[in-house]
Amino acid sequence: MKIFLPLTVLVFLNIFAAKSQCNSGSENVYGSGNVWIGYVYGNAHLGSFRGRVNEGSAVSPDFDQNFGGSNVNYPVIGGCTVQTETFSVRYRLSKTFTSGDYIFTVGGDDGYRLSLDGGATWVINRWTDQSYTTTTYTATLNGSYNMVLEYYENGGENRISFSLAAICSATENTSISGTGNTWNGYVYDGVNFDVYTGMVQKGSASDPAFDENFGGANVAYATSGCAIQTETFSVRYRLSKTFASGTYMFTVGGDDGFRLSLNGGSTWIINNWALHSYTTTSYSASLSGTYDMVLEYYENAVDNRISFAMQTLSLLPITLQSFTAQEKDHNVQLNWEISSDSNPRSFEIEKSVDATSFSAIGTVQSNMNSATQYRFTDQAPFRGTAYYRLKMTDMNGVATYSAIVSIRLAVVSANKINIYPTVVTGNSFYVTAVANIRNAVITITSLNGNIISKQKAGNITAGQAVRVLTSAANTGKGVYAVIISGSDFGITYGKIVIQ
Numbered sequence: 067m068k069i070f071l072p073l074t075v076l077v078f079l080n081i082f083a084a085k086s087q088c089n090s091g092s093e094n095v096y097g098s099g100n101v102w103i104g105y106v107y108g109n110a111h112l113g114s115f116r117g118r119v120n121e122g123s124a125v126s127p128d129f130d131q132n133f134g135g136s137n138v139n140y141p142v143i144g145g146c147t148v149q150t151e152t153f154s155v156r157y158r159l160s161k162t163f164t165s166g167d168y169i170f171t172v173g174g175d176d177g178y179r180l181s182l183d184g185g186a187t188w189v190i191n192r193w194t195d196q197s198y199t200t201t202t203y204t205a206t207l208n209g210s211y212n213m214v215l216e217y218y219e220n221g222g223e224n225r226i227s228f229s230l231a232a233i234c235s236a237t238e239n240t241s242i243s244g245t246g247n248t249w250n251g252y253v254y255d256g257v258n259f260d261v262y263t264g265m266v267q268k269g270s271a272s273d274p275a276f277d278e279n280f281g282g283a284n285v286a287y288a289t290s291g292c293a294i295q296t297e298t299f300s301v302r303y304r305l306s307k308t309f310a311s312g313t314y315m316f317t318v319g320g321d322d323g324f325r326l327s328l329n330g331g332s333t334w335i336i337n338n339w340a341l342h343s344y345t346t347t348s349y350s351a352s353l354s355g356t357y358d359m360v361l362e363y364y365e366n367a368v369d370n371r372i373s374f375a376m377q378t379l380s381l382l383p384i385t386l387q388s389f390t391a392q393e394k395d396h397n398v399q400l401n402w403e404i405s406s407d408s409n410p411r412s413f414e415i416e417k418s419v420d421a422t423s424f425s426a427i428g429t430v431q432s433n434m435n436s437a438t439q440y441r442f443t444d445q446a447p448f449r450g451t452a453y454y455r456l457k458m459t460d461m462n463g464v465a466t467y468s469a470i471v472s473i474r475l476a477v478v479s480a481n482k483i484n485i486y487p488t489v490v491t492g493n494s495f496y497v498t499a500v501a502n503i504r505n506a507v508i509t510i511t512s513l514n515g516n517i518i519s520k521q522k523a524g525n526i527t528a529g530q531a532v533r534v535l536t537s538a539a540n541t542g543k544g545v546y547a548v549i550i551s552g553s554d555f556g557i558t559y560g561k562i563v564i565q
Contacts, residue, residue: 088117088146096160096212100127104157106142110218112154117142119155121228127159130173130227133219154218155226165208167233167261173200175225177218184212195220197492202298204233204261236264236291243304243358247274249374251303253289257364259300264289266301268374274305277319277373280365300364301372311354312378315464319346319373323364326374330358339364340423341543341565344371350379350466384408384458384466387438391454391473398444398473400454406438414457415442417513419545419561421453421470427514446515447475448547448559483550485560495562496531503552508534510562511547518546526552536564 093115097103102121108114119142121129133140139147172180172190175198180190182205189203193216217226233255240262244250251266266289268276286293318326318336321344326336328351335349339362363372385405392399404410410432416424430442444454452475456468484498497508506523523532534548548560 088142088144091118093156094158096158097122098160099124100159100161102127102129102157102159102215104155106140106148107154107156108148110152110154110220112156112216112218116148116153117144117146119143121157122159126230127161128229130225132223132225136223150219150224152220154216157215157217157228159213159215160210161213162210163207165206167204167206169231169233169255169261170203170205171200171227171229171231172203172215173198173225173227174217175199175223176220178226179216180228181214181216182207182211185214185216193218198223198225199491200227202256204256233261234263234292236262236289238262238265238290240265240302241304243306244269245306246271247305247307249274249276249303249305249361251301253287253294254300254302255294255298257298257300257366259302259362262291263294264291266290268303269305274307275373275375277371279369279371283369296365296370298366300362303361303363303374305359305361306356307359308356309353311352313350313352315348315350315377315379315466317346317348317373317375317377318361319344319371320363321345321369321371322366323362324372325362327360327362328353328357331360331362337422341366342423344369346373348465348467350464379464384410384460386456386458386468389456389468389471391471393447393473393475394443396447398447398452398454398475400442400444400471401439402441402456402468403439404458408438409461411459411461411463413440413442414459415444416455416457417444418453418455418470419448419451419513421472423545424453424455425513425544426457446511446547448561450474450559450561483548483558483560485548485562488560488562490536490562490564494533494535496533497548497550497560498529498531499526499550499558500528502526502528503550505553506532507551508532509549509551510534510536511549513545513547536562 093105095103100122104119104121106116108116133150137151140150141147172178176195177193179188179193181188190201192201215228240252247269249268251268253263255261255263280287280296284297287296318324322341323339325334325339327334336347338347361374385408387403387405389402413430414426415428417427418424428442430440451472453470453472455470457465459465482500486496503526506526508521508523510518526532543564545563548562550558
């Protein structure tokens with residue numbers, strides 16, 4: 067006897083069978099042999115299980131997946147698909163490590179996190195909406211670990227990547243300084259002197275000067291121990307040097323951060339520890355005796371270079387007798403005085419909001435009629451604390467820096483704004499105000515007051531978060547002022563650091 071089912075019932079049964087085939091089975095099985103098992107979910111919260119995928123290979127657990135593009139059908143095992151918008155994946159891999167040091171690198175757009183204990187804790191955790199970015203973690207491992215890598219995509223582009231490498235380490239005593247004008251350079255993987263890889267030497271028997279570009283951007287750089295890749299690395303150079311009594315000028319340049327110490331790293335006479343293109347900083351000092359010099363450098367991305375030079379000066383080119391800052395007519399007025407026997411060519415005024423990263427905001431040429439008193443007005447001051455210094459150049463082209471002076475301009479609490487994040491790594495940030503603002507305008511300026519971008523935000527209610535874009539402004543790395551004004555709202559200042 068044959069039983070005929072209605073067509074609608076047959077279609078339902080076929081769909082139900084296909085769906086069951088897609089999401090059937092345990093979601094807790096770990097991959098092995100370097101091959102991850104990925105459990106794919108139909109929303110951004112690791113819910114609505116759709117099926118499984120595999121990543122990695124028999125020889126390596128590394129993978130880089132963009133899911134075929136944004137907003138497309140991504141196939142999973144069993145013939146099902148997931149739309150690559152607002153979805154998530156939990157990858158599992160049980161892996162045995164021989165005793166040693168390892169570095170994990172995970173990247174994602176949007177959120178990602180990595181666990182080595184089955185998801186109980188996260189050694190990497192960037193569970194937030196973001197453009198593609200990477201995070202590294204180093205660990206000493208021995209034995210088997212249940213690795214969990216979770217990822218979600220909330221909108222726009224999507225990508226998740228994983229790489230694992232054993233870290234080669236060297237055995238030199240990194241506290242020993244070079245002698246005879248030859249630096250001992252101790253090279254580390256990671257921008258914070260994370261994993262020591264080996265030693266190099268710079269300078270010569272006659273001159274400690276050197277200029278190193280490490281063979282290029284993102285290449286292998288040889289050391290006494292292991293080669294490093296010239297991205298996200300750091301070097302600490304050491305030199306014990308005896309100076310005859312006299313005045314010396316040191317010039318250090320770098321892309322990215324650099325700093326120089328004469329007392330073993332306790333204090334820094336040059337400190338430009340920030341992301342930037344190649345730039346130089348000079349410092350002069352009267353010395354006599356033996357000094358433990360430390361020159362530190364780190365490279366974060368793209369080009370890299372560190373240089374050191376030293377020259378003997380017969381005397382200080384300019385003697386600065388006073389340097390002050392005061393508020394006047396809502397601006398900051400800087401006044402300085404030099405000795406009558408100084409021979410200045412020009413004074414470059416530099417400003418900072420953190421006493422570390424300075425930007426030029428103006429230049430005052432010297433008065434050849436033996437003037438000793440000078441003045442400069444900053445017409446675009448910050449509300450809050452700002453720092454100023456002078457780059458003083460004499461007629462021979464020798465430049466020295468003044469001490470740093472600071473001034474704090476009061477912020478009107480009724481017009482207070484909040485900015486987050488203050489360190490911007492993406493293409494936008496948010497501002498809120500404690501009061502309502504009509505016809506709000508949000509302006510981004512450089513430290514010297516040049517307008518980078520201006521955004522009309524309309525009417526803003528107290529506590530409302532307003533997104534401000536930075537990508538269209540082509541700002542580049544550095545410190546910028548954020549200014550908010552409105553029809554019934556006094557001008558208020560804040561700051562951001564774009565990395």
